[in-house]
Amino acid sequence: MINRQDTTRLWRDAILFDGRQTSDEKMALLVVGNEIAQLCPMSELSDEQIQEAETMHSGGVITPGLIDCHTHLIFGGSRADEFEQRLEGVSYEEIARRGGGIISTVRATRASSEEELYQAALPRLQALIQDGVTTVEIKSGYGLTLKDELKMLRVARRLGSEQPVNVVTTLLAAHALPPEFKDNADGYIDLICNEIIPAAAAENLADAVDVFCEGIGFSVAQCERVFQAAQAYDLRVKAHAEQLSNLGGSALAARYQALSADHIEWLDEDGVKAMAEAGTVATLLPGAFYTLRDTRVPPIDLLRRYQVPMALATDGNPGSSPIFQLSLMLNMACTLFRLTPTEALQGVTSHAARALGLSGQAGTLAIGRQSDFCVWDIHSPSELAYAIQPGRLKQRIFQGEIS
Ligand code: NIG
Ligand code: FE
Numbered sequence: 102m103i104n105r106q107d108t109t110r111l112w113r114d115a116i117l118f119d120g121r122q123t124s125d126e127k128m129a130l131l132v133v134g135n136e137i138a139q140l141c142p143m144s145e146l147s148d149e150q151i152q153e154a155e156t157m158h159s160g161g162v163i164t165p166g167l168i169d170c171h172t173h174l175i176f177g178g179s180r181a182d183e184f185e186q187r188l189e190g191v192s193y194e195e196i197a198r199r200g201g202g203i204i205s206t207v208r209a210t211r212a213s214s215e216e217e218l219y220q221a222a223l224p225r226l227q228a229l230i231q232d233g234v235t236t237v238e239i240k241s242g243y244g245l246t247l248k249d250e251l252k253m254l255r256v257a258r259r260l261g262s263e264q265p266v267n268v269v270t271t272l273l274a275a276h277a278l279p280p281e282f283k284d285n286a287d288g289y290i291d292l293i294c295n296e297i298i299p300a301a302a303a304e305n306l307a308d309a310v311d312v313f314c315e316g317i318g319f320s321v322a323q324c325e326r327v328f329q330a331a332q333a334y335d336l337r338v339k340a341h342a343e344q345l346s347n348l349g350g351s352a353l354a355a356r357y358q359a360l361s362a363d364h365i366e367w368l369d370e371d372g373v374k375a376m377a378e379a380g381t382v383a384t385l386l387p388g389a390f391y392t393l394r395d396t397r398v399p400p401i402d403l404l405r406r407y408q409v410p411m412a413l414a415t416d417g418n419p420g421s422s423p424i425f426q427l428s429l430m431l432n433m434a435c436t437l438f439r440l441t442p443t444e445a446l447q448g449v450t451s452h453a454a455r456a457l458g459l460s461g462q463a464g465t466l467a468i469g470r471q472s473d474f475c476v477w478d479i480h481s482p483s484e485l486a487y488a489i490q491p492g493r494l495k496q497r498i499f500q501g502e503i504s
Contacts, residue, residue, distance in 0.1 A: 108133075109131055109150075109154040109155065110154060110157050111129060111132075111154035111155065111157060112131075112157055112159075113129050113151070114127045114128075114160050115128055115158070115162060115163040116163070116480070117140070117164075118450075120164075120165045120447065120451035121465065123481070123482050128141065128142055129143050132472045135501035136469065136470070136501075137467065137472050138468065158476050161477055161478055161479065162476070162480070162484075163466070164446065165450045165464050165474055166499065167233045167427050167475065168237070168453035168454055168464050169237045169238065169415050169453070170412050170414045170454075171238055171363050171414035171416050172237060173242060173243070173416070173419075174222050174225045175210075175243070176206050176222075177206065177212060177217065178205065178206055178210070178419065180202075180205065180423070186201075193393050194345065197277070198317070200280070203242075204279075207279065211246070211249050218253065219260065222260060223260070223264075229415075230504075232491065232494065233475040233497055234266060235463070235473040236269065236459065237266055237269070238269045238271055238457055239271070240273040241253040241254050241271070241274065242273030242277075242313075247296050250297055250301070251297075251300060251304065254270050254272065257270045258270060265502070265504055267463065269308050269309075271310065271339070272297065272298065272306070272309070272336075275311070275318070275327045277313065287323065294326055294329075298310065298327075298331060298336070309336055309339055309360060309457075310336045310338050310339075312324040312327050312338075314342045314350025316345065316348075320348070325353055328353070328359075337359070337360050338357050339354065339384075339456075340361075340362050342364065343365045343367040343368045344364035344365070345366075345367070347372075349372065350362065351365055351372040351375065352371060355376045355378065355381045356375070356379070358381070360381065360382060360456055361382040361412060361456040362383060364384075364385075364389065365384075366390065370400075373404055373406075373409060376407075376409050382409070382410045382412050382452055383404050384412040384413070384414055384456050385399055385413050386413075386414055387413070387433035387438060388422035388424040389422040391422075392422050392424070393421055398439075401438055401440065410455055412455070413430050413434050413440075413445055413448030414427070414453065414456075427449055431445040431446065432489050435486050442487065450464040451465050471500060471501075474498050475496070476498075478493045478495045479493055
């Protein structure tokens with residue numbers, strides 16, 4: 102391998118979206134080792150600096166490495182049969198009540214070995230990587246026993262250590278009620294609080310704890326117990342909330358200084374206010390909205406008015422969002438939710454970083470930052486949201502290495 106420590110590498114004449122805004126002139130980005138050493142207009146670069154550096158690319162658009170801050174990309178089996186049922190008019194909730202949905206993926210995931218889950222997740226992760234993703238959050242939530250939740254989190258950690266991408270893990274044991282706890286949801290919450298969270302914390306397998314606060318998931322009171330247990334282990338929390346109904350899960354999450362509340366189609370103004378006060382990010386998941394053919398759009402204007410940062414993610418999972426292409430979410434967020442292209446891009450960069458507790462470390466380009474960035478073969482950043490067109494990623498730089 103070439104020793105990159107001393108070489109200065111130059112990306113020149115690029116339009117730069119730094120995670121917040123787009124440059125109005127052509128920019129230069131200099132990398133030394135693994136670090137962004139300079140970021141300035143081309144006009145400020147001396148001839149000497151240009152000559153001394155090794156030019157890696159000229160032109161195009163540079164963005165931070167993209168961040169997919171909400172995925173369930175480790176799972177066994179497939180739910181193509183349920184896709185067909187939904188096309189015939191059976192609802193997502195009805196399928197769940199019949200013992201399908203999340204629970205059918207739980208059965209397949211429990212039956213899979215760590216190696217099988219790893220091999221199944223790999224092409225999904227590679228699809229995200231080829232789409233410019235350098236940081237991805239991966240949830241558990243299809244094991245629902247101590248052993249199987251930890252199994253999923255170990256696979257997530259292994260993906261992060263063996264693949265060229267940062268992986269952030271989230272324990273989502275409170276995703277659905279496992280069949281062995283039928284009519285005993287509180288007993289399952291006891292297991293999560295007393296055994297699963299402590300074990301995940303002891304092995305450092307979870308960076309955060311998530312819940313599904315919903316009629317087909319868990320009540321506000323049950324989610325609150327999970328948050329209290331997470332807090333006792335210094336784990337940040339987040340919630341799938343207000344997806345199919347308004348139970349107040351987002352406001353609960355905000356009371357526990359949640360990193361994010363996700364989905365939020367049914368969020369009301371009080372919930373938005375609570376999130377604004379707590380600094381909780383609103384994570385929009387247009388892939389699930391699209392797949393489930395929802396009609397209720399998240400309260401985008403209220404989120405703007407109260408300046409709640411909006412993140413955007415694939416929610417990649419076998420049921421509600423079998424989508425492993427983050428760039429497609431840019432288009433869907435604009436077309437379905439009426440985000441501006443800039444808002445959508447912030448959603449997969451700076452705001453997504455914040456949703457993972459990584460503000461200042463990922464999702465923005467600045468001098469001194471680790472060099473995770475993408476070079477796109479386009480003329481303006483908004484083209485990423487405008488056209489549904491894979492293959493425009495020219496270079497992906499992860500920890501200083503081009504891939
Ligand atoms: O984010 N809402 C709950 N959980 C996932 C769906 C999981 C599944 O259907 O397998 C979601 O949409
Ligand atoms: Fe989800």
